[in-house]
Amino acid sequence: MNKRQIPKGFRDLLPQEVRIKRELEKRVAELLQSYGYVEIITPVLERLEVIETGTGRNIREDLFLLTDREGGVLSLRPEMTVPIARMAATHLRDEKFPQRLFYLANVFRYVQPNLAHYREFWQAGIELLGASGPWADAEVIILAVKSLLAAGFSNFKISINHIGIINSVLYDSGLTQDQREQIRALVEKKDLVRLHRVLDILPIEAEKKETLAQLPILHGSIDTIKKIPFLEKNFQALKAAGQLTEIYEVLRDCGIEEYIVIDMGVLRGLNYYTGVVFEGYSPELGYGLLGGGRYDNLMGQFGAPASAVGFSMGLERLALVVPQPPVGPPKYVIGGRDFMRMHLRAETLRKQGFIAEMDLEGLSEEAFMAKWKEQNRELLFLD
Amino acid sequence: MNQDYLTVALCKGSLLKSTCRLFDAVDLPVDGIIEESRSMVFSFPERKIKYIMCRPTDVPTYVEQGAADLGVVGKDVIVEQRKDVFEMIDLGFGYCRFVVAGPERLAGIGTKDLNYKRVATKFPVVAESFFRDLGLQAEIIKLHGNVELAPIMGLADVIVDLVSTGKTLKENHLLELAPIMDSTARLICNMVSYRTKYDMIQPLLEKLNEKVPAVAGK
Numbered sequence: 001m002n003k004r005q006i007p008k009g010f011r012d013l014l015p016q017e018v019r020i021k022r023e024l025e026k027r028v029a030e031l032l033q034s035y036g037y038v039e040i041i042t043p044v045l046e047r048l049e050v051i052e053t054g055t056g057r058n059i060r061e062d063l064f065l066l067t068d069r070e071g072g073v074l075s076l077r078p079e080m081t082v083p084i085a086r087m088a089a090t091h092l093r094d095e096k097f098p099q100r101l102f103y104l105a106n107v108f109r110y111v112q113p114n115l116a117h118y119r120e121f122w123q124a125g126i127e128l129l130g131a132s133g134p135w136a137d138a139e140v141i142i143l144a145v146k147s148l149l150a151a152g153f154s155n156f157k158i159s160i161n162h163i164g165i166i167n168s169v170l171y172d173s174g175l176t177q178d179q180r181e182q183i184r185a186l187v188e189k190k191d192l193v194r195l196h197r198v199l200d201i202l203p204i205e206a207e208k209k210e211t212l213a214q215l216p217i218l219h220g221s222i223d224t225i226k227k228i229p230f231l232e233k234n235f236q237a238l239k240a241a242g243q244l245t246e247i248y249e250v251l252r253d254c255g256i257e258e259y260i261v262i263d264m265g266v267l268r269g270l271n272y273y274t275g276v277v278f279e280g281y282s283p284e285l286g287y288g289l290l291g292g293g294r295y296d297n298l299m300g301q302f303g304a305p306a307s308a309v310g311f312s313m314g315l316e317r318l319a320l321v322v323p324q325p326p327v328g329p330p331k332y333v334i335g336g337r338d339f340m341r342m343h344l345r346a347e348t349l350r351k352q353g354f355i356a357e358m359d360l361e362g363l364s365e366e367a368f369m370a371k372w373k374e375q376n377r378e379l380l381f382l383d
Numbered sequence: 384m385n386q387d388y389l390t391v392a393l394c395k396g397s398l399l400k401s402t403c404r405l406f407d408a409v410d411l412p413v414d415g416i417i418e419e420s421r422s423m424v425f426s427f428p429e430r431k432i433k434y435i436m437c438r439p440t441d442v443p444t445y446v447e448q449g450a451a452d453l454g455v456v457g458k459d460v461i462v463e464q465r466k467d468v469f470e471m472i473d474l475g476f477g478y479c480r481f482v483v484a485g486p487e488r489l490a491g492i493g494t495k496d497l498n499y500k501r502v503a504t505k506f507p508v509v510a511e512s513f514f515r516d517l518g519l520q521a522e523i524i525k526l527h528g529n530v531e532l533a534p535i536m537g538l539a540d541v542i543v544d545l546v547s548t549g550k551t552l553k554e555n556h557l558l559e560l561a562p563i564m565d566s567t568a569r570l571i572c573n574m575v576s577y578r579t580k581y582d583m584i585q586p587l588l589e590k591l592n593e594k595v596p597a598v599a600g601k
Binding site for chain 1: 386447448449450458465467469470471472473569572573574575576577578579580581585588
C-alpha cells in the first residue's frame with residue numbers, strides 16, 4: 001500500500017474540511033478588506049538566505065530545505081512575515097505608506113505532527129508596513145480580536161506584552177548575547193526550574209534577578225505592569241511599559257478590553273520582534289490560535305527600513321474550535337430520459353442561485369429515487 | 384478542556400505517595416487516590432479538581448495537548464519526551480540520574496573513549512543528544528527494559544540508564560562511567576491553561592513553592 005502514503009504531517013482536505021476552511025477565509029478576508037487591507041501572494045519557496053536574514057539561524061531545524069539546480073538552498077516558507085518584508089522591500093518601497101497587506105497562505109515546518117501541528121498548515125494574517133506608534137499596534141490587535149469574532153468564535157483572550165521590557169533589563173545586565181538568549185528562551189518556555197538555576201549562578205544584580213524571575217508569571221489586568229519589580233530602575237524598560245500601557249488604553253477605549261490580558265511571559269519565539277507582542281488563546285484548545293507583534297528592524301534587513309506590525313492565525317486550529325458554518329441552499333439532483341430537458345431545467349435552477357446536479361446514467365425513475373433518497377437533496381425526475 | 388475544573392495528570396508508581404503528601408500539605412483533596420489503585424479518574428466536584436492517573440511517559444502528552452492542565456512527572460520523562468509544556472516547579476522528590484554505565488573492565492575511561500560505542504537504552508533521545516553534544520558518534524540501541532542485560536550479552540558496549548541508588552548496576556557488575564543529568568519530579572503545566580486558568584493555577588503554584596523544600600533537587 002506504499003502507493004497510498006502521503007508525507008508525514010501533511011493532509012488531504014476533503015470537501016467538508018475545505019468548506020469550513022473557505023468559509024473561515026471568506027469571513028476573515030471580508031473583515032480585513034473592510035479595513036483597507038489588500039491581499040498578496042508570494043512564492044511558496046524562498047531562498048534560505050532570505051528566511052535566515054529575517055528569523056536568524058536558530059530555526060533551521062524546523063525548515064524543509066531543498067536545493068535548486070544552481071546549487072542554491074531553498075526553503076519552503078515557514079511563515080509569511082519574512083517573505084512579505086522581502087517582497088515589500090523590493091516592490092513597494094516607492095509606494096505611499098502605510099501599506100496594509102493580508103494573506104491566506106500555506107506554510108511549512110518540520111514539527112512532530114499531532115492534533116494541532118501539521119507540517120503544512122494554513123495561515124491568515126496581516127502586515128501593516130510603515131506605521132509606528134500605539135494606534136498602529138492597536139489597529140492590528142483589534143483586527144486580531146475581530147478576526148476571531150468574524151470567524152464565529154468568542155471564547156478567547158489575547159495576551160499582550162512589550163518585548164522591550166525584558167530586552168532592556170537583559171541588555172542592561174552586562175550578560176553575553178548567548179546568556180541573554182538563554183534567559184529569554186527560559187522565560188518564553190516558562191522553564192522556571194532552569195530559569196531559577198541559571199539566574200542563581202549569573203553575576204548580575206539581585207534586583208535584576210528578581211525582575212527576570214517574576215516576568216514569566218506576571219499575568220492579568222493592566223495593573224500587572226505595576227507589579228514588575230524594579231521596573232523604575234531601567235529607563236528603556238519603563239518606556240516600553242509606558243508604550244504597552246498606551247496600547248492597552250487604546251484597546252480599552254475601543255471596547256475590546258474583555259479580550260485583552262497583559263502577560264509578561266509572552267515573548268514569541270522569533271528574533272525579529274522589537275515592540276508589542278501578542279498571542280491568542282482559547283480554553284477550548286491546548287495550543288495558541290494566533291500570534292504577532294511589532295518588528296521595526298526587519299524591513300531594514302532587506303534594505304528598505306520601515307516600521308511594521310502584524311499577526312497571523314492558524315486556520316486549522318481555528319477550524320477545531322469554531323462552530324460548523326451553516327450548510328448552503330438545497331441542492332437539486334435531476335434525473336430523466338431526455339438530456340436536453342434535464343439540462344434546461346438545471347440551468348434554470350442554477351440561474352436562480354441553486355446548485356443543480358444531473359444524473360448522468362439515464363436511470364429509471366425508480367432506480368434514480370432509490371439511489372439518491374438517502375442523500376440530503378431535492379430530487380426531480382423529468383419523465 | 385473543562386473550564387471550571389482543574390485537571391491534574393498524576394502517574395502511578397513511586398512518585399504518587401510523595402505527590403499526595405505534598406498536595407495534602409497545600410490543602411488539595413487526595414482522599415482515596417493511593418488506596419483505590421485501579422481507578423483512572425478521581426473527581427472532587429466541590430473543590431473543582433480532577434485527577435487522572437496515567438503512565439509516567441504519558442503525563443507530558445496529556446498536558447501538552449491540554450487534556451490535563453497540570454501534571455506531575457519526572458524530569459527524566461520530560462527530557463525524553465520533548466513535549467512543549469511549561470515546567471513550573473522542581474518538587475524535589477523522586478531523585479534519580481541519567482548515567483552512562485558499562486562493564487567493570489571499562490573503569491576509568493574518559494568520555495571521548497565512548498566514541499563509536501554501541502549504547503543500549505530505554506531513553507534514545509537523552510542518549511543521542513548526550514553523545515551528539517560531546518561531538519561523539521554512538522550507535523543507539525533502543526530496548527524496552529532490563530537494559531543491564533545488553534552489555535552482559537554483548538548486544539551493546541555500554542548503557543544509558545536511570546539510577547537512583549546504583550544497586551542494580553552493582554548487581555550486574557556495571558560501573559557508572561559518566562554522569563548525564565540529575566532528575567527529580569516536576570510540576571508541568573499546559574501552555575494555554577496557565578493563561579486561561581491563571582487565577583486557579585498561579586495561587587496553587589505559590590502555595591506549592593512555599594511547601595517544597597528550598598534545597599529540593601539540588
